[in-house]
Amino acid sequence: MQRLLVTGGAGFIGSNFVHYVMANTDNYVTVLDKLTYAGNLESLKGLPEDRFRFVKGDISDAELVDGLVSDHDVVVHYAAESHNDNSLHDPRPFLDTNIIGTYTLIEAARKYNKRFHHISTDEVYGDLELDDPERFTEETPYNPSSPYSSTKAGSDLLVRAWVRSFGLQATISNCSNNYGPYQHVEKFIPRQITNAIDGIRPKLYGKGENVRDWIHADDHSSAVLTIIEKGVVGETYLIGADGEKNNKEVVELILRHMGQDSGAYDHVVDRAGHDLRYAIDSSKLRNELGWTPQFSDFDAGIEDTIQWYRDNESWWRPQKSATEAKYKEQGQ
Numbered sequence: 001m002q003r004l005l006v007t008g009g010a011g012f013i014g015s016n017f018v019h020y021v022m023a024n025t026d027n028y029v030t031v032l033d034k035l036t037y038a039g040n041l042e043s044l045k046g047l048p049e050d051r052f053r054f055v056k057g058d059i060s061d062a063e064l065v066d067g068l069v070s071d072h073d074v075v076v077h078y079a080a081e082s083h084n085d086n087s088l089h090d091p092r093p094f095l096d097t098n099i100i101g102t103y104t105l106i107e108a109a110r111k112y113n114k115r116f117h118h119i120s121t122d123e124v125y126g127d128l129e130l131d132d133p134e135r136f137t138e139e140t141p142y143n144p145s146s147p148y149s150s151t152k153a154g155s156d157l158l159v160r161a162w163v164r165s166f167g168l169q170a171t172i173s174n175c176s177n178n179y180g181p182y183q184h185v186e187k188f189i190p191r192q193i194t195n196a197i198d199g200i201r202p203k204l205y206g207k208g209e210n211v212r213d214w215i216h217a218d219d220h221s222s223a224v225l226t227i228i229e230k231g232v233v234g235e236t237y238l239i240g241a242d243g244e245k246n247n248k249e250v251v252e253l254i255l256r257h258m259g260q261d262s263g264a265y266d267h268v269v270d271r272a273g274h275d276l277r278y279a280i281d282s283s284k285l286r287n288e289l290g291w292t293p294q295f296s297d298f299d300a301g302i303e304d305t306i307q308w309y310r311d312n313e314s315w316w317r318p319q320k321s322a323t324e325a326k327y328k329e330q331g332q
Helices: 012-024 062-070 084-089 092-112 147-166 188-197 217-230 247-257 283-289 298-311 313-329
Strands: 003-007 028-033 052-056 074-077 115-121 169-175 177-179 203-205 211-216 236-239 244-246 266-268
Touching (some): 012 028, 012 177, 074 092, 074 217, 084 092, 092 169, 115 147, 115 217, 169 217, 177 217, 177 298, 188 298, 211 217, 211 247, 244 247, 298 313
Parallel strands (some): 115 169, 169 236, 177 211, 203 266
Antiparallel strands (some): 211 244
């Protein structure tokens, strides 16, 4: 049994990882989460008390982080400010969390020589043209286009520098867009699902041609656990499940699965700096570490996700009104 410290474990992909670890290992997990609007304790309900602990706190709190890191074997760093639109309106929290928070954690991990895994995003690579056959690889140069993606790129580079300069026992993973249970309704897929549940026409940025490479949160979780167990220190691994879909296709698929007219959505003004296409080449992870995704059928994954939001209205309902009011202010 290992003791894992999971930062941001009350957020979307963090909480899915915690549930996955609990179901598939005998490890002990401590979640450190600040519980900003994106963190939700309800996402951690029902976990076994003898193997799980929650600590509310800031990853930039050096004293708190020092004490927690010293008492664990592995640090799995999910905590991040991660919403592109929010970063365009107020970049400062992204600097505080994604840069200063990561620095605080890797300093503690270096001090106590702890295994560290850093969760990042494919958005650090910028975007690809819609007709470009290429995909992102571990060698793709960084080219971030928003305060969010640039601060995540900065945090990646900090981890790499600490590996090289100080011998930090770290790995990095950059993942494509996640979907699945426990995702805040501000995000693209749950917003469209919950709008449809409420009889509100979904909203689509611009023409809806922007392409994302979707992966179910359980597949992300299994990949991260594989990297922690088998990954080579100092290496970066890209996580993807060959799930490229443009936003128009996703909205129409959601509407069809919900028994509605596939054209019953509205176009809204495109957001600033909206990346065209993300696409992940995960062959290094698959070939070197033997990982494969379980949810390769995006259509089935969306159907399961819709059912989860239908079955768990009490989880997402408290977020919905404030989220839609905020989007309305922005004309979206």
